[in-house]
Amino acid sequence: MIWYERLLVNEADTTEQKPVRVAVIGGGCAAMTAAFELTQPHLKGRYQITVYQPGWRLGGKGASGRGPSARIEEHGLHLWMGFYENAFRLMRECYGELARDPRTCPIADWRDAFQAAPLIGVTDQLPSGEWQIWKGMMPPSDGLPGDKLPAGHSWTIADYMLRTVGLVRNLLETIRQSEPAAAQASPSESNPSSLTEQVQRVLEMGELATLAGLTQGLALLEMVIGSLAQYPDNFVLRFLDALTRNARAVLESRLAQNVPLRRVWQVIDLTLATLRGMVRFGIAADPRGFDAIDDYDCREWLLLCGASPSAVDSGWVRALYDLGFSYENGDLRRPRIAAGQALRSMLRAFFTYRGSFFWRMQAGMGDIVFAPLYEVLKRRGVRFEFFHRLRNVTLGTTTAGANGRYVAGLELEVQARVRGGGEYQPLVDINGVPCWPSLPLYEQLEDSDIMRQRHFESHWDSGGAQRLLAVGTDFDAVVLGIGLGAVPHVCRELVARDARWRAMVDHVQTVATQAFQIWMTEDMAALGWRDLPINVSGFVEPFDTWADMQHLIGAEAWSQAPRALAYFCSVLPDLAGFDNADYPQRQRQQVRQNAVRFLNRDIGQLWPAATDGAGRFRWNILADAAQGNDLADGEDRFATQYWTANVNPSDRYILSLPGSTKYRISPLDTGYDNLTVAGDWTACSFNAGCVEAAVMSGRLAAHAIAESPPLNEIVGYDHP
Amino acid sequence: MEEDERWKRPTPERTQPIRNWSTILGANGETARAPHSNPTPAGGPDPVSRAVELGYRVIDEYIRQGQNAARRFSEGGMNGGALTATWQDAATRMAQLSGEWMGLWLELAQRAAGSAGMPGAGPAARAFSAPFTTPTAPPEASPLRSGPAASARVRLQVSSARPTEVTLDLRPECTATTLVVHSLRAVDPNLPRISDVGFTPAANDQPAVLTIRVAPEHPAGTYSAVIVDAKTNRPAGTVSVTVADHA
Numbered sequence: 003m004i005w006y007e008r009l010l011v012n013e014a015d016t017t018e019q020k021p022v023r024v025a026v027i028g029g030g031c032a033a034m035t036a037a038f039e040l041t042q043p044h045l046k047g048r049y050q051i052t053v054y055q056p057g058w059r060l061g062g063k064g065a066s067g068r069g070p071s072a073r074i075e076e077h078g079l080h081l082w083m084g085f086y087e088n089a090f091r092l093m094r095e096c097y098g099e100l101a102r103d104p105r106t107c108p109i110a111d112w113r114d115a116f117q118a119a120p121l122i123g124v125t126d127q128l129p130s131g132e133w134q135i136w137k138g139m140m141p142p143s144d145g146l147p148g149d150k151l152p153a154g155h156s157w158t159i160a161d162y163m164l165r166t167v168g169l170v171r172n173l174l175e176t177i178r179q180s181e182p183a184a185a186q187a188s189p190s191e192s193n194p195s196s197l198t199e200q201v202q203r204v205l206e207m208g209e210l211a212t213l214a215g216l217t218q219g220l221a222l223l224e225m226v227i228g229s230l231a232q233y234p235d236n237f238v239l240r241f242l243d244a245l246t247r248n249a250r251a252v253l254e255s256r257l258a259q260n261v262p263l264r265r266v267w268q269v270i271d272l273t274l275a276t277l278r279g280m281v282r283f284g285i286a287a288d289p290r291g292f293d294a295i296d297d298y299d300c301r302e303w304l305l306l307c308g309a310s311p312s313a314v315d316s317g318w319v320r321a322l323y324d325l326g327f328s329y330e331n332g333d334l335r336r337p338r339i340a341a342g343q344a345l346r347s348m349l350r351a352f353f354t355y356r357g358s359f360f361w362r363m364q365a366g367m368g369d370i371v372f373a374p375l376y377e378v379l380k381r382r383g384v385r386f387e388f389f390h391r392l393r394n395v396t397l398g399t400t401t402a403g404a405n406g407r408y409v410a411g412l413e414l415e416v417q418a419r420v421r422g423g424g425e426y427q428p429l430v431d432i433n434g435v436p437c438w439p440s441l442p443l444y445e446q447l448e449d450s451d452i453m454r455q456r457h458f459e460s461h462w463d464s465g466g467a468q469r470l471l472a473v474g475t476d477f478d479a480v481v482l483g484i485g486l487g488a489v490p491h492v493c494r495e496l497v498a499r500d501a502r503w504r505a506m507v508d509h510v511q512t513v514a515t516q517a518f519q520i521w522m523t524e525d526m527a528a529l530g531w532r533d534l535p536i537n538v539s540g541f542v543e544p545f546d547t548w549a550d551m552q553h554l555i556g557a558e559a560w561s562q563a564p565r566a567l568a569y570f571c572s573v574l575p576d577l578a579g580f581d582n583a584d585y586p587q588r589q590r591q592q593v594r595q596n597a598v599r600f601l602n603r604d605i606g607q608l609w610p611a612a613t614d615g616a617g618r619f620r621w622n623i624l625a626d627a628a629q630g631n632d633l634a635d636g637e638d639r640f641a642t643q644y645w646t647a648n649v650n651p652s653d654r655y656i657l658s659l660p661g662s663t664k665y666r667i668s669p670l671d672t673g674y675d676n677l678t679v680a681g682d683w684t685a686c687s688f689n690a691g692c693v694e695a696a697v698m699s700g701r702l703a704a705h706a707i708a709e710s711p712p713l714n715e716i717v718g719y720d721h722p
Numbered sequence: 723m724e725e726d727e728r729w730k731r732p733t734p735e736r737t738q739p740i741r742n743w744s745t746i747l748g749a750n751g752e753t754a755r756a757p758h759s760n761p762t763p764a765g766g767p768d769p770v771s772r773a774v775e776l777g778y779r780v781i782d783e784y785i786r787q788g789q790n791a792a793r794r795f796s797e798g799g800m801n802g803g804a805l806t807a808t809w810q811d812a813a814t815r816m817a818q819l820s821g822e823w824m825g826l827w828l829e830l831a832q833r834a835a836g837s838a839g840m841p842g843a844g845p846a847a848r849a850f851s852a853p854f855t856t857p858t859a860p861p862e863a864s865p866l867r868s869g870p871a872a873s874a875r876v877r878l879q880v881s882s883a884r885p886t887e888v889t890l891d892l893r894p895e896c897t898a899t900t901l902v903v904h905s906l907r908a909v910d911p912n913l914p915r916i917s918d919v920g921f922t923p924a925a926n927d928q929p930a931v932l933t934i935r936v937a938p939e940h941p942a943g944t945y946s947a948v949i950v951d952a953k954t955n956r957p958a959g960t961v962s963v964t965v966a967d968h969a
Contacts, residue, residue, distance in 0.1 A: 022729050159742070291741030408728065478729035671737035675730040687739040709732055720740045 021050040024707065025412060025477040027392050028652075029055040030062020031693055032680035033483025034375045035092055035700025040708055041382040049708060051384040052477070054414060056391040057458035058428055058442035059368060060376055062485065063653055064693065066366030067440030070627040072432045072559035074366040075440050075644045077653065078517040079549050079569045081362060081537055082116060082147075084355025086694040087717035088701060090116075090148030096374050099381075107434045115370045117553070118142070118358030123538040124317035126265065133607040135538055136265050136317060140359035147356045151717065157354070159286040159722045163277060164224060165353045170273045171220040173266050174249070216252060219245050238281045246274045246308060271313040272304060276345065279307035291722030292342035299660045303341035321539035322348065324546040324572065326690060327655045332513050332575035334543050343658045343689050346721065350688075360537060365557040368438040373429055377436065388426040389417040389447075389458060390469070392484065395493045397674070398473070408676045409480045412471040417458050419448045432559060461491075461650045462583050479676045481703050486683035487512045487651030502673060509665040510683060512654035516544070516574035516593040518645035519551075520601075521625040522612075525565040526550060529623075530611035542604045544596040545570040564625035570597070573655075574647055589647035597645055598637050656683040656691040663689045669702040678706040687719045694718075735885075875929040876901075882936035885966040890932065896951050896958035898930035899923045906934075906945035906963055916945050916963060934963060942967030 024040060026033050033053070040049040059065050066076045082089065094112045102110035109115050123137045223241060253267045279295070280286060288294040295303055300322065301314045313319070320337075323329065326347070328339035351359070363370040376386070394413035400406030420426050426446055429436040442458065444450040457463045471477055482493075490497055490507050497503050522529065535550035551567045574593065579585055601619040605612055614620050621635070626642040634641055648654065666685035669678045680703040682695035689695065701716045713719055875898060878888055900923070905915035918935035944964045951958040 287742070289742050293741060408730075474728055479731065668737050670734040676728070678731065685738075706731055706734060709734075713736070722741050 019048070021048060022479055022707070023050050023052070023477045024479045024481060025471060026051055026053045026481045026483055027412070028062060028483035028485075028680075029053055029060030029372070029386075030483060030485070030681065031064055031089075031371070031696035032682065032684075032700040032703065033062070033481060034060065034372065034379070035697045036481045036483065036678075036680045036703040036707075037379055037384055038092065038096065038375060039701055039704030039711060041379065041384060042710065045708060045710060047383070051379070052387060053379075053384060054387045054390040054392065054412075056389070056417065058388055058426065059438040060372040060386075060428075061368045061438070062483075063648070063655070064367040064371060066368035066438060068366070068369075068430065068432055068437050068558075069440040069644065071561070072437070073521065073627045073644070074369075074519075074554055074558060075646075076366060076517065076519065076569070077646065077648060078515055079537075079547060079571045080367045080693070081119065081360045081549065082693060083351055083360060084143070084147050084358050085350045086692075086697075087147055087151070087356075089693045089697040090146075090361075091717070092697050093371065093374070094148045096378050099378050100374050109364060109370065109435050112148075115364055115374075116361040117364055119360040119362045119535065119537065120358050121534045121536045122359060123536050124321040124540045125538060125542075126261075126317045126540075127542075128261070133542060134261065135536075135608070136262075137533060137536065140355075142358060143356055145356040147361070149356065157718070157721050159280060159291070162349045162353060162722075163280055163286070166273055166277055166349075167220055167224040169352075170270050170277075171217055171224065173270050173273075174217045174220060212252065216245065216249050219248075239278060242274060242278045242281065243308070246271070246278070249274065250310070265316070268313040268316040268318060271310050272316075272318065275304050275307040275309035275313075279303060282307060285722070292346045293663065294342060295345070296340040296342035296658075296663045297661045298341040299337075300339050300341040300344035301337065302660075317540040320546070324539040324541075326658070327513050327515055327573045328657060329513065329573045330511065330657065330659060332573040334573070334575075338657075338659050340658045340660045340663050340689070343663060346688065347690055350718070350721075362535075362551075362553060365435060365554065366437065369432075369435055369557075373436045373438060376429070386425065386428075388428060389419075389466075391415045391417055391458075391466075392488075392492045393468070395480075395482070395496060397495050397499070407674050408473065409674055410473050412477070412480065414469040414471065415464065415466045416469050417456065417463075417466045418442070418453050420446055421448050433557065435557070457586075459650065460586055461488075461652070462586060473676065479678070479707055481678055481680050481707070483680040483700070483703075485512070485652035485654060485681060486510060486656055487654035491651055496674075500673060502667060506665045506667050509659075509662045511657045511659055511662065512651075512683075513657055514574040514576060514589070514653075515571060515648045515655050516589075516596065516646070517569065517571040517648070518545075518593065518597045518643060519567065519569050520640075520643045521555075521564040521627065522566040522568070522623045523564055523625050524612075524623050526552065526609070528611060529566060529609040531609050538608070542600075542607070544572055545600050545604075546572045548608060560625075560627065562625075570600070574649070586647065586649055589649045590645070593645050593647045594640065598640050601640075602637075656681075658690050669699055669706050672706075678703040687716075687721060875924065877929045877931045879931055879933045880936075880963075881934070882965065883938045884936070884942075886934075886936055887964040887966075888934065889962040889964075890959065891961075892949065892959035893957075896949075897924075897953070899925075900951055900953040901930060901949055901958055902952050903932070903947050903949045903961060906947040906961065908941075908943045908945050910943070913941050913943055913945075916940065919947070919961075921949075932961065934961075936963070936965055940965060 024037075026037050037051050037053060040051055041047075053060075059067065061077070063077050064080060066074055069075045090112075093115065097110075097112040097115065104110035104114075120140045120142065121137060122140060123135045125133050125135050127133050219241075223238075223245065249267075249270060253263065253270075283295055285292060285294055298306070301319060304314050304319070305311065322344060323337045323339060326339055326344075328337055330336040330338045380386070391414065392412060393415050395409055396411040396413065398408050398410030400408070426443075428438060428443070430439050430443070431437070442453065444453055447453045456465065482489075484492065486507070489503075493503070497507055526532075526535075531550070535552060537547070537549040539547045541548060547570065549569045551569050552565075555563055555565075555567050574589065577585070577588060577592070579588075605619055606617055612620060612623065621637060621639045624639050624643060626634070626639075628642060663685070666683065666689060667673075667679060668685040669680060672679055680696075680700045682691050682693075682699060684699045684702070686695050686699035686702055688698055698716055698719060701711055702713075702719070705711060705713060705716070876890065876892065878890065880886055880888055898921075901921045903919055903921060905917040906919060907913075907915050916934065916936060918933075918937070920933055922931040922933065924930040942965050944962060946960060946962040948957050949959040949961055950956070
């Protein structure tokens, strides 16, 4: 009855009150998600949204553009993981509402937009110095990301432990099956009363001293964890320790000569250490869930839990750090990631993905994600103010003191004005798909010749009239959806006056990233790569991650299509002189040098046929999109490719450093009564830099304003 | 513009995720054991099978109740009374289940201790002992070996205008006829105590009733107190009350 009355009250709110004017600052994933949620049809226009965005395109760190030959130019490498439930749900709703005509648009449905990418790889360096790739085809799993989860669904640590034990057992089984005449043994599952006796027997009788015994022991462990989640810690620890010690003894003699076996053992070792850590640190019973170990670095925590140094240095762990750009200050000697969030990420990634482990977008991220969102939001009445850069946030305080703080004003710089005073129309058609261009559509702008000299997205660019927005006059509420790196620059008063915000910008750090893309005239087989398209992490620096993106060539518009396309990315260490105007250009030059050196020195490890007799990259295989200006030769030919140094404060990638996640501010609790925040840098429960975190944060920001969506509909918000 | 005209965000029902549903209610293996529970029923299922079954039921119940409460809460349909009634109902049911399960678990742990390298085990078993082992109670110390102890069954009666979470931990050996509890205090000594709290002893097959009344103006926070067995003058458990800062 009470619930029903509450519904009636909300209904009355939507029909009788004037709309709440919401200023959304920024056009990245989180900000656009907040706008999407606040304009959901069931809210009946209660919230009137205006998006303020520097430059000519949406996307933030997910922005992309179409360059010469409509080639896709990305901020970096973007792969969606199969556990991005909120992000996929958003896109499925968006494409559903957009209802593109498949006869005219090749990317009409979300299934056109995302394709499964099950092949993953990590690399290991052999004692000889040679790099080897360990490839794995992740099996398809039930359902699709974004499918409605079953009623009452929840994730528990006990369930993760069970699945972890199962994984180790399966890995040991694969080894055992490759050995002749292995004895078959399995625990008696039909009689639970014998469980403790079986545990005792394998401990006493040395039954773990063989592969068969180990697999049997793991089956027993599975039963222990599955049936008695509250077993005494020391009982489970003793058993785990015996398993680990014996597994090491059984396998170690085989490891030196057998590289595949060594890799399997590394996974087993890491997994057993994780299990031991879950028990030893009492995570299953800790109300903080995995946050309980966020003050530890992941590698440090694994070592504490008994993992061997070689396993902690393996390609698997390096891939974890590489995929999250987890290097403090971009320093490759300082790999650091909060253990709790790392564990949460790994368990979600490996045990909760649906459909495919990875999903690849079938065009640029801007085209796949932000153009559809822009179109839907426009239909819903959202106003977009492109070429508006936030310069300052001013605060007000009521007589209620600390509980009555609010955003009083927003100071914006109008970078360019649209001819005729209309709204900027940002999209271009490429092969029937609405896309973002890599440069502004200058013909729509006043003083277009002057505007061509501007770098609208650069932190170092300035110029334009000031525009002041006042609370009560121009906006009622603010969604601050900029990157964390920009917060100290535009929220100076907030950071100076508010200890929580100051602590956040002091402790939650970001890192610059670098990326390059090369288009080649020979296919991957001719370059020496004879496998399916893959994403490889853990490779040699300065570019530790490579993705084969040849599937995108068809979405571009070359007169003579290249045969291969590869994306590379990694962190980019900061240089001195950030405040100097030439900083972005110096960093861009640095990225170019890094890429050229990497191609000459390292790429032959991945693509042996891409190098010449001296082992140097064959520069003449690079395809020139400008076509007709094909003059460059040798290393200079790299200038025809695309590379980026993501050094703008708002473009910097968010880190989950040990001890830092507790300083994040939640969209639900900013301390200001008309302000919420949106971004993967906020306390959104999945405290890592990724699309899923950004979407979760955007949904939380919408909840903070409209109490919609309900918290229990934000998938994974209530996760250990 | 006038301050009261300015739009303000609604107060969210909570600002943090619930990381662990199984601990949100605070009950654990040390909750009271129901008087009718019999860990070693003659002719009944063996302790391991019953522990397995009950272990699942306790955990499932934790999760189910916690999720139901949060779902109703987040839908805005739960006032203070409804919320405390839900917690009360959940706590009572789970204390009962946990109590039964705990007794079985102790017996199982005792078996493991006696046979798998814990104190009293043979040298072969000790050879495999892990570095993290800690001693457990010897078998003769187990209440299960000395016969089932008297145990408490308690009903919660909470009156609060705001969402209030109650956590009650009672030692298995305490009896519900002689419990007393004093005012609940916060860590911050400047916060007033919750003093309207007391036990009504169990009588005539009716469980003891722990009554807690939270005044509407009482500051938000977590307040705790020790429960004392008046007969022995020894601590018998704890009670903790968390009062939310909004209605």
